[in-house]
Amino acid sequence: MRIAFASLAFALTATAAVAQTCGNTSDGFGPFIQEMKREAAAAGVSKRSIAVLDTVSYDNAIIKRDRGQSIFSDSFLTFQKKMISAGRLNRAKSQIEKHQAVFDKVQKQYGVPPAVIAAFWALETDFGAVTGDFPTIQSIATLAWDCRRPEKFRPQLLAALQLLDKGDLTLAEFKGAWAGEIGQTQFMAYDYNESAVDYDGDGKRDLRNSVPDVLASTANLLRKHGWQPNQPWLQEVKVPVELPWKEADIAIKHSRSQWAKWGVTAVSGNPIKADTMEASLLLPMGRNGPAFLAYHNFTTSYLKWNESLVYSLTAAYLATRIAGAPPVSPGRGTVNHPSYEQIVELQTKLQGLGYDVGKLDGKIGKGTRMAVKDQQLKLKLPPDSYPSVEVIAAILKSKVHGHLPPEATESDAGVEQITDEATGEPLPDLPAEGPIPKKQKKKAVILPESADQGDNEGNSLY
Numbered sequence: 351m352r353i354a355f356a357s358l359a360f361a362l363t364a365t366a367a368v369a370q371t372c373g374n375t376s377d378g379f380g381p382f383i384q385e386m387k388r389e390a391a392a393a394g395v396s397k398r399s400i401a402v403l404d405t406v407s408y409d410n411a412i413i414k415r416d417r418g419q420s421i422f423s424d425s426f427l428t429f430q431k432k433m434i435s436a437g438r439l440n441r442a443k444s445q446i447e448k449h450q451a452v453f454d455k456v457q458k459q460y461g462v463p464p465a466v467i468a469a470f471w472a473l474e475t476d477f478g479a480v481t482g483d484f485p486t487i488q489s490i491a492t493l494a495w496d497c498r499r500p501e502k503f504r505p506q507l508l509a510a511l512q513l514l515d516k517g518d519l520t521l522a523e524f525k526g527a528w529a530g531e532i533g534q535t536q537f538m539a540y541d542y543n544e545s546a547v548d549y550d551g552d553g554k555r556d557l558r559n560s561v562p563d564v565l566a567s568t569a570n571l572l573r574k575h576g577w578q579p580n581q582p583w584l585q586e587v588k589v590p591v592e593l594p595w596k597e598a599d600i601a602i603k604h605s606r607s608q609w610a611k612w613g614v615t616a617v618s619g620n621p622i623k624a625d626t627m628e629a630s631l632l633l634p635m636g637r638n639g640p641a642f643l644a645y646h647n648f649t650t651s652y653l654k655w656n657e658s659l660v661y662s663l664t665a666a667y668l669a670t671r672i673a674g675a676p677p678v679s680p681g682r683g684t685v686n687h688p689s690y691e692q693i694v695e696l697q698t699k700l701q702g703l704g705y706d707v708g709k710l711d712g713k714i715g716k717g718t719r720m721a722v723k724d725q726q727l728k729l730k731l732p733p734d735s736y737p738s739v740e741v742i743a744a745i746l747k748s749k750v751h752g753h754l755p756p757e758a759t760e761s762d763a764g765v766e767q768i769t770d771e772a773t774g775e776p777l778p779d780l781p782a783e784g785p786i787p788k789k790q791k792k793k794a795v796i797l798p799e800s801a802d803q804g805d806n807e808g809n810s811l812y
Contacts, residue, residue, distance in 0.1 A: 372497035376408035382495050386504070390511050399514045402521060406488040413496060415528045422658055423712045425687035426634035427680060430664045433473055434671065442468040442672045445477055452549075452562050460569035461579020467568050469669035470535050470655070478534040481558060482527035486510060490530040490539070506530060509539035518546065518555045533557025534564045537571070545571040576650035583647035584666040585629075586617045586678060589637065596723070596733040598631040600644060600659070609643065617679055634663055636736030638683030642667075659714075686739035693718070696742045700725070704751040717754060724752045 371382060383403050390400045424432070446453055446464045453464040475481050487510050494503035510530070514521065519532070526532040532542060537557055546555035549566035556563050569577075589598075590613035597604060597612075607624040609631060616622055622643070629643040642663070652662040667678060688696070690712040697710045697718055705721040719735040726733040728750045731741060 372500045373495055374413075374497050376410070379408040379495050383491065386491070386494070386507060390508055393508055393512070395508070395511045396515050399511045402487055402511070402514065403491065406485075406491045408495065409488055409492045412484070412489050412492045412528055416493065416496070416498070422660060423690045423693060423714075424660065425685070426640060426660050426663055427678070428687070429660045430667060430678065433664050434668050438472055438476075439668075439671055441477060442472050442668075445471070446672070449561055449565065452565055456549075456565050456569050460566070460573050460577075462569040462572050462577055463669070463673065465669045465672035466572070466583065467535075467565055468672055469665050470568055471564070472668065473661075473665055474531075474536040475534050478561075478564070481525075481534060481536075482531070483525050484528045486524040486526050486530055486532055486539070487514075489526075489528055493529065503530070506539050509543050513539050513543050516543070518542075519558070523558060533567075534561075535568045537567070541571055545574055572651045572655070575654040577647055581647055582627075582645045583652065584645065584663075584670055585622075585643045586667075586670070586675065587622065587631075587641050587643050588615045588617050588619060588679070588682075589613070589631070589633070589641045591682075593637070595637055596727065598633050598637070598734055599723070600630050600632055600649060603628040603630050603649075606643070614641075614643070617676075632663070633734050633736060634659065635681065635685045635687065636738055636741075637732055637734040639681035639685045639736075640678050641681070659716075688737055688739050688742055692739065692742055693737065696722075696737055696745060699746050699748075703748065704753050706754060720754050721752065724754070725750065728752065 371378070371385070373379065373382075383406065387400050387403050390403070391397075422429075442465075446468055453467070456467070457463060471477050487507070490503055490507045490510055494500055494507045496503075510524070513519065514524065524532070527536055531538055534557060537546065542555070542557065545567060546557055547563060547566040547570050548555045549562040550556075550560050552560070554560075554563075555567065557567055587609075593612050593614070605626045605628055606622055607626065609629065610622055610624040614622060614631065627645070629645050630649060632642045632644040632648075634640060634642075644666075648662070648666050652666050653659075655665070656662050667675075671677070693712045693714060694710050697707050697712075700707050700718070700721045701710070703721075703725070705717070705724070707717040707721050708715065714737060718737065722737045722741065722745070723733045723735040725731075725745045725748055726735070726741065729744055729748060731744060737745070
């Protein structure tokens with residue numbers, strides 16, 4: 351899971367005293383810990399929990415992992431292929447069947463379908479098989495000191511100490527992924543404090559060992575992120591050869607009737623519902639690649655769970671597969687996805703043209719997509735926001751300057767412990783290639799009422 355957003359007041363309180371203090375080595379880490387101890391005391395954390403900070407040390411291995419997540423440069427088709435297989439799908443369906451009564455109760459209470467919960471459970475830890483063994487507080491403290499995104503991790507460090515105070519986990523159980531996530535669906539400490547549920551009634555919110563607690567807490571967090579019961583999240587579709595491509599943007603919504611007028615159909619070619627329900631047309635690999643209608647539950651709950659578009663799309667797509675959708679179509683044409691080096695070259699060029707795309711990180715984040723779309727419009731190319739190899743070649747020759755609004759620089763590549771679907775093990779660390787943006791995170795497979803003709807269209811409330 352990405353790093354959850356704490357409230358603004360909480361974040362400001364937690365970081366005000368040390369907002370300008372950080373380091374890229376262990377130098378200064380000791381004084382920083384002392385300052386954090388004072389902040390924790392002021393926040394009401396017990397002396398017993400504060401004393402845990404005396405045992406932590408700067409962990410350079412955590413920083414190396416933080417810099418080595420180049421998997422998020424993969425195309426959607428490549429990424430989802432690494433994450434999804436028949437075996438993982440079958441395990442998800444088996445887990446739903448095994449815990450059917452709990453899934454039913456959770457869906458009735460929170461309105462989140464079993465397939466959605468099971469997909470996160472699968473991707474985050476392979477159903478609890480790989481939760482991580484890193485000391486959580488030391489990992490968070492290291493990242494809180496690091497200069498890349500201290501404003502995200504310092505509130506999490508205080509939240510971790512507060513969680514320790516509450517007694518849901520012992521210090522020995524405070525272990526998880528390298529970036530501080532805990533439990534079978536990888537909650538950060540703040541989300542654990544605010545959204546974890548004691549669903550088995552044993553007096554503890556145990557996201558490491560209790561399946562009922564895991565399932566209910568995952569649903570509860572999604573609801574807090576804005577999940578709307580009995581509403582769809584993602585639907586694969588087919589797009590025509592010609593379409594007003596500038597409308598295909600995760601930030602732009604139109605009614606399904608409008609998309610239908612523009613020639614968007616179900617992936618089978620059958621018509622989609624021509625009603626007033628709004629959706630964005632999501633083209634993760636441009637107009638020639640896979641296409642999806644992304645509904646409110648995707649643009650809110652999924653992208654708050656993890657801001658990485660490729661991760662969130664894979665999680666949402668996996669949920670549709672668990673619910674009965676067919677494998678994704680590769681699209682209607684060849685797509686030449688750029689390499690990490692080509693994306694960095696593009697970002698460097700865009701920066702030179704006046705776009706603030708954030709860090710030159712080799713990930714196609716929000717700022718990069720918006721700048722590419724602006725250049726496509728200026729160069730009279732189909733503005734689908736996707737930097738194919740051909741589009742990059744055109745932009746590299748461009749002399750047309752532009753600019754983006756400040757919010758565009760908020761990159762969306764996530765930082766995850768994700769598990770290889772074939773082995774169930776965390777994906778291996780990759781060589782550091784430069785800084786990355788902030789992380790952040792049925793009733794027996796109910797197939798909600800389909801809006802498409804035929805029963806293999808993809809399933810969920812369409």
